[in-house]
Amino acid sequence: MKKSIIVSLVIILFSVNIHCQEVVISGSIINTKGEPLMYANIGLKGFFDGTTSNELGKYSFKTNKKRKLIIKASYIGYKPFEKEIIIENKDIVADFVLEELANELTTVNITAGAFVASDEKRTMNMRAADIGTTAGAVGDITGAIQTLPGVQTINAENGLFVRGGSGRESKIIIDEMEVQNPYYSPVPDVKQRGRFDPFMFSGTVFSSGGYSALYGQALSSTLVLTSKGLADSTNTGGGIYAYGANLFHVHRWKNTSVYLKGEYNNMDPYHKTFPQITDWVKSPENLSGKFIFRHKFSKSDIFKFYYCQSGTKLAINNQDYNQPNVNNLFSLTNKNLYINSTYKKYFKDDQWSAYIGASYSKDEDDAFINKMNLSEDEKLLQTKMIITNRSVSNVTFNFGVELHSRNIIGRNDQDDSEINEFYFSDFIESNWLISKKLAARVGLRHEYSGLLKKSNLAPRASFAYSTGEYSQVSLAYGKFYQTPENAFLYYTDLLDFENATHLIVNYQWMKNKSTFRVELFKKGYQHLIKNILNEPNSFDNSGSGYANGIEFFYRNKGLIPNADLWLSYSYLDTKRDYRNYPISATPSFAAKHTFSFVYKHWINKLNSMLGLSYAYSSGRPYYNPVKPDSEFHTDRTAAYHNLDINISKMAKLLGKNAVIFASLKNVLGQDQIFGYHYLPNDLGRIPIRPSSIRSFFIGCFISTY
DSSP, X not given: OOOOHHHHXXXXXXXXXXXXXXXXXXXXXXETTSOBOTTOEEEETTSSOEEEOOTTSEEEEEEOOOSEEEEXXXXXXXXXXXXXXXXXXXXXXXXXXEOBOTTSOOSOOOOTTEEEOSSSSOSSOOOHHHHHHSTTTTTOHHHHHTTSTTBOOOSSSSSOOBTTOOGGGEEEEETTEEOSOOBOOOBTTBOOOBSSOGGGEEEEEEESSSOOTTOOSOSSEEEEEEEOOSOSSOEEEEEEETTEEEEEEEEEOSSEEEEEEEEEEEOHHHHHHSOOSSXXXXXXXXXXXXXXXXXXXXXTEEEEEEEXXXXXXXXXXXXXXXXXXXXXXXXXXXXXXEEEEEEEEEETTTTEEEEEXXXXXXXXXXXXXXXEEOEEEEEEEEEEXXXXXXXXXXXXXXXXXXXXXXXXXXXXXXXXXXEEEXXXXXXXXXXXXXSSSEEEEEEEEEEEETTTXXXXXXXXXXXXXXXXXXXXXXXXXXXXEEOOOHHHHTTOSOOOXXXXXXXXXXXXXXXXXXXXXXXXXXXXXXXXXXXXTTOTTOEEEEEEEEXXXXXXXXXXXXXXXXXXXXXXXXXXXXXXXOBTOSSOBOOTTOOSEEEEEEEEEEETXXXXXXXXXXXXXXXXXXXXXXXXXXXXXOEEOOOEEEEEEEEEEEEEETTEEEEEEEEEESTTOOOOOOEEEEOGGGOXXXXXXXXXXXXXXXXXXXXXX
């Protein structure tokens, strides 16, 4: 599936201000000792109207909301505080006194390998609004994450490619539950967007390495998403755009909220209007529906339920890689179901909390190349329980268990192959404030695979030391395991876990609205899957590899008035000897140098938000069959350059709030080549390109809110 307008338009609507009849909300934020809390977060709950306090604990921001709302103040290491205010036509003064949490990491945060973007513990602001207003991402969570250091810009395959890792080495977690199929179904040489709306989530934690013992089955990274609680209010809205439309309704009662949404997309009109490189026989057509239910039984617990079902059809003509001037018809019909249900409760003045969750996913891909069947059905049932204890001063303990039951059936013209996996893990982790300047997070995860009949122990440890009022250094170490991918398990289960060891050193400086970060990492791969020489479809765990590098990140939200910008740079040195590689070589998804620049600017006079993003990566290696094995993957593609722009205009349509949104990808029209497929007998090669040189999008979203 292509871009989903509702995501982008909702994000823009709620992430920029409509500057009319504004009210100023100001005040101070202090602790119980009367000391000012600088850079505390303050804002209207459920909205993006807010700011941070200055060095004196003072804050001030504007809003055009006019009704009874909740204003919330939060600060790392302090208990968040909320109060009700009535916004009319007068400026408001609201002061806050926050109480320190003795059992939290009050001075330093564990940041090595992670970008934290939740309300209470974020070290780099990557909210839903950031995702939606990032040019080129068009509301796709992973598209925005690609602008962060350590992430490769890969536009021909699904997944997040992080620090020399493949797309399958990164996992997406929603409310502590692994998502088996977070992207729309793969199409040859076409990257698909994620299935999930970023406005579902209140917190986003992207870990590019050294992640928590609460999670597993990812050799490189995790993207952990925390969904919102109760909806803020009753609201109805919808959008219409070049290739589809959607309609939603949210209803809020005192302790319950319900969200319903239906969406239909058909890319055929768009493809007929704008030239495409991909030869679409059947343009993607998608129909989906979502249902979200939230209920609070009391002030100390919440039940969440999420249901999403979708169906997609498409077909393309691909050049046959064995015969010149011959096309193969690839057709796909996909049915996807995802259910996520969780319950969390706090006990004894929040000293204890219990989380229990269950999820079920079913993904059916009926895929054919001409008449050759390449279909696959996947089912995953999982449960997870986490107990948290904060009763010991300055220490937080997390411990729990996780169960997965996975069934995969691969179908071809000869027979069906089936994989049945029972996966069990248990874990324990402690966060300890050793002193005002030193904090530690130490954990251990145990995993067992019923399919492999093997288990492992994965230790994790992180330490952070405050080097000054605005800076800290962090160190992280961890062992990470992952079950081999389906393509190998169809042939044999006599394999072991693949594994990687991470070592990370991080320095971070934050002051006012500026963040600077530098991180060094060293990653070693062991037991990677390797083809056994001269034995077709035979594999073992003799593969290995490494990935080393350094990354820089800078963000500033006040350098230019009404502007937000960030820059990322990564250097990567990586090689692998795995799969059918004849020698140790850099994989085709790894570029040595990557750089990105993101800029957003609010234009008051036009009531609009303008955004642009630029991405660069040095050439990536590709396989050239003419070269000898000793020169495997020594050829490089041309360097990748990409400039995207977008603009959103706030307006009134039919007496309702509306936003008109437009974006243009690859403004300069660079011929982007991600690799090549070679024809036999030196008959030429076929470049792997995006679906179109440029892509343009325009749409409108209207809300009764």
